[in-house]
Amino acid sequence: MSAPRRSRQRAAAREVCVTPAREPNTQTATGTGSKLTNRDFAQVFSDITTLLQARGDSVFKIRAYSRAADTIDNLQFDLAEGADDEERLRAIPGFGDAIVAKVQELASTGRLEFFEKLKAEMPPGILEITQVPGIGPKTAMRAAQELGIDSREALASSIESGEFEKLPRMGNKAAQNILRHLNARISQGDRIPIGTALPEAERVMAALEESCPGIRNLTCAGSLRRHRETVGDIDMLCSADDPKAVMAAFTSLPMVKDVMASGATKSMVVMDSGLQFDLRVVPDAAFAATLLYFTGSKEHGIRLRDRAIKRGLSLNEYGAKNAETGALEEFASEEEVYRRLDLPYIPPEVREDSGEFDAAERGELPRLITVQDVLGDLHSHTDWTDGHATMEEMAAAARVAGFQYLAVTDHSKSATVASGLSVEKLVEHNEAVRALDKKLKGFRLLTGTEMDILANGELDYPDDALAELDIVLGSIHSLMHQDRKTMTARIIAAMENENLDIVAHLTTRLIGKRAPIDLDFDAVCTAAVETGTVLEINASTQRLDLKDTHIRRAMDLGVLFSIGTDSHRPRQFADLRYGVGMARRGWCTPERVINTLPYSALMEFISTHKSERYAFMDRYEHQP
Ligand code: DGT
Numbered sequence: 240m241s242a243p244r245r246s247r248q249r250a251a252a253r254e255v256c257v258t259p260a261r262e263p264n265t266q267t268a269t270g271t272g273s274k275l276t277n278r279d280f281a282q283v284f285s286d287i288t289t290l291l292q293a294r295g296d297s298v299f300k301i302r303a304y305s306r307a308a309d310t311i312d313n314l315q316f317d318l319a320e321g322a323d324d325e326e327r328l329r330a331i332p333g334f335g336d337a338i339v340a341k342v343q344e345l346a347s348t349g350r351l352e353f354f355e356k357l358k359a360e361m362p363p364g365i366l367e368i369t370q371v372p373g374i375g376p377k378t379a380m381r382a383a384q385e386l387g388i389d390s391r392e393a394l395a396s397s398i399e400s401g402e403f404e405k406l407p408r409m410g411n412k413a414a415q416n417i418l419r420h421l422n423a424r425i426s427q428g429d430r431i432p433i434g435t436a437l438p439e440a441e442r443v444m445a446a447l448e449e450s451c452p453g454i455r456n457l458t459c460a461g462s463l464r465r466h467r468e469t470v471g472d473i474d475m476l477c478s479a480d481d482p483k484a485v486m487a488a489f490t491s492l493p494m495v496k497d498v499m500a501s502g503a504t505k506s507m508v509v510m511d512s513g514l515q516f517d518l519r520v521v522p523d524a525a526f527a528a529t530l531l532y533f534t535g536s537k538e539h540g541i542r543l544r545d546r547a548i549k550r551g552l553s554l555n556e557y558g559a560k561n562a563e564t565g566a567l568e569e570f571a572s573e574e575e576v577y578r579r580l581d582l583p584y585i586p587p588e589v590r591e592d593s594g595e596f597d598a599a600e601r602g603e604l605p606r607l608i609t610v611q612d613v614l615g616d617l618h619s620h621t622d623w624t625d626g627h628a629t630m631e632e633m634a635a636a637a638r639v640a641g642f643q644y645l646a647v648t649d650h651s652k653s654a655t656v657a658s659g660l661s662v663e664k665l666v667e668h669n670e671a672v673r674a675l676d677k678k679l680k681g682f683r684l685l686t687g688t689e690m691d692i693l694a695n696g697e698l699d700y701p702d703d704a705l706a707e708l709d710i711v712l713g714s715i716h717s718l719m720h721q722d723r724k725t726m727t728a729r730i731i732a733a734m735e736n737e738n739l740d741i742v743a744h745l746t747t748r749l750i751g752k753r754a755p756i757d758l759d760f761d762a763v764c765t766a767a768v769e770t771g772t773v774l775e776i777n778a779s780t781q782r783l784d785l786k787d788t789h790i791r792r793a794m795d796l797g798v799l800f801s802i803g804t805d806s807h808r809p810r811q812f813a814d815l816r817y818g819v820g821m822a823r824r825g826w827c828t829p830e831r832v833i834n835t836l837p838y839s840a841l842m843e844f845i846s847t848h849k850s851e852r853y854a855f856m857d858r859y860e861h862q863p
């Protein structure tokens with residue numbers, strides 16, 4: 240087990256570019272001086288696609304740009320660096336004269352005249368409001384021209400005033416749904432999704448370590464270390480003998496855009512990514528106490544200080560001061576601080592003052608699941624449907640990421656946007672999975688599907704087709720605005736089918752973009768336990784679904800989980816860590832997650848009748 244473990248850590252460390260939630264990039268490539276990434280190029284082409292669609296341009300032109308955006312997103316080399324090599328550009332599928340010229344212009348000047356002109360010709364706000372689910376380019380155009388809507392805020396007030404729903408083919412129900420998605424975004428505010436923040440923090444930490452050899456113990460703290468799904472800013476901490484040198488290195492990193500504050504031991508900067516970073520430097524002896532303090536949460540810290548006072552200590556950023564003698568006790572680790580306060584170590588993810596102190600006192604803090612506990616991935620896509628790599632490439636990448644097995648779960652027939660597989664194609668797909676599985680040594684593939692749960696809870700494939708598969712995921716991909724009662728009944732009806740193993744991304748929310756479906760969560764959990772169905776913790780950075788509070792509640796209700804990366808590209812297997820982070824925040828233990836089972840035990844689990852699977856998992860003895 241030690242070999243794959245090492246390789247997964249390596250893969251995770253290399254992974255500095257986890258797909259961020261797509262944002263309209265209003266100042267795309269307008270020469271900030273820094274080199275464009277492939278994502279920047281792809282974003283420009285995808286924005287062009289949107290604008291051409293809005294103005295009703297030719298479908299061929301639209302398709303050319305949208306295809307270019309997609310291709311660039313999936314490119315294996317750096318476009319900005321390779322842009323001079325015209326032959327290489329022309330070899331890229333779909334790169335004709337127009338695209339090649341635009342890539343070169345962008346790479347050399349940082350802007351694109353064609354794009355700037357297009358933006359100037361169109362009403363403002365099109366790119367912003369097409370980001371809202373339910374608003375396509377055509378609707379955005381009509382909203383702009385007929386109602387003067389030029390921003391999310393203007394859109395929200397137009398819906399609230401009842402104007403917006405009068406647009407052709409809109410109506411009150413559709414308008415209200417758009418408003419729900421808008422509100423989901425507003426409640427996130429300016430907070431950054433962890434899928435953007437963590438890779439960005441790793442990029443900055445790597446650069447800082449390189450430019451400042453004297454630095455020790457560099458780590459993130461704050462909400463990022465606690466793995467919250469969004470963070471306000473990024474807090475970092477380190478120790479060093481020469482704090483001034485660290486501050487100088489930090490504030491002059493190439494990615495720093497603005498220095499907001501810079502002191503002898505503390506600086507605050509804004510990076511070119513727009514993210515705000517705080518860095519503090521302390522002496523080695525104070526590091527543990529400071530880390531504890533700046534990891535938070537604030538509420539957890541307050542409870543810790545209360546406990547310290549009861550023991551005649553005053554806890555601060557440097558250590559614990561004896562209230563009588565004034566002597567400062569220092570600590571070599573966070574564990575030591577907790578021990579001094581008669582507590583076991585409490586992991587950062589559960590430091591939210593939500594019951595961790597009581598559990599710790601009673602010795603009932605669970606052993607939280609780790610990335611190393613997860614042995615296989617049960618959710619992935621290939622180019623058989625909407626994935627961007629072949630089955631062979633995905634299997635190889637899953638293995639490199641440290642997994643021992645992988646379920647290939649392409650989409651079912653109703654998922655037309657994701658080019659779902661017909662029943663006949665599904666049979667071919669199974670054969671392909673089995674054939675590849677035979678070829679691979681020391682790695683196993685499972686056949687599977689991510690199948691739509693239809694409007695009334697019926698499944699998208701007939702039972703005899705499903706019975707052939709190792710893993711059947713069921714997902715809501717359509718009719719997401721059903722009312723609570725209908726939706727709950729729909730999901731429970733699907734779970735009652737013996738062939739449905741796992742419900743994937745239950746609430747369908749997209750962080751900051753799409754509101755969750757309305758459902759009776761407790762009723763779904765109860766039905767999961769009763770029917771022997773597993774609920775997925777989807778690790779995709781846009782989803783994180785179930786989220787922490789759901790997982791915690793479902794743990795209490797006795798639910799079993801799987802953690803799936805939902806990878807559509809090879810690099811996304813590294814997203815496992817985000818799902819594990821959510822699981823840990825939900826107090827989830829390895830014993831409750833079926834893909835901590837070794838391959839043979841997992842196969843036993845799925846060949847057990849659904850009604851006996853929970854009992855199987857209860858009986859199973861995990862190796863420590
Ligand atoms: P964020 O940035 O909004 O996602 O949340 P945090 O938790 O990272 O909060 P932040 O960045 O304001 O501060 C980092 C940590 O510093 C926080 O988790 C706990 C500690 N801290 C900050 N302000 C206070 C305070 O007023 N009292 C206490 N006890 N701790 C604080």
Ligand code: CA
Binds near residue numbers: 462463471474
């Ligand atoms: Ca913070």
Ligand code: CA
Binds near residue numbers: 474
């Ligand atoms: Ca902060």
Ligand code: ZN
Binds near residue numbers: 714744
């Ligand atoms: Zn899905």
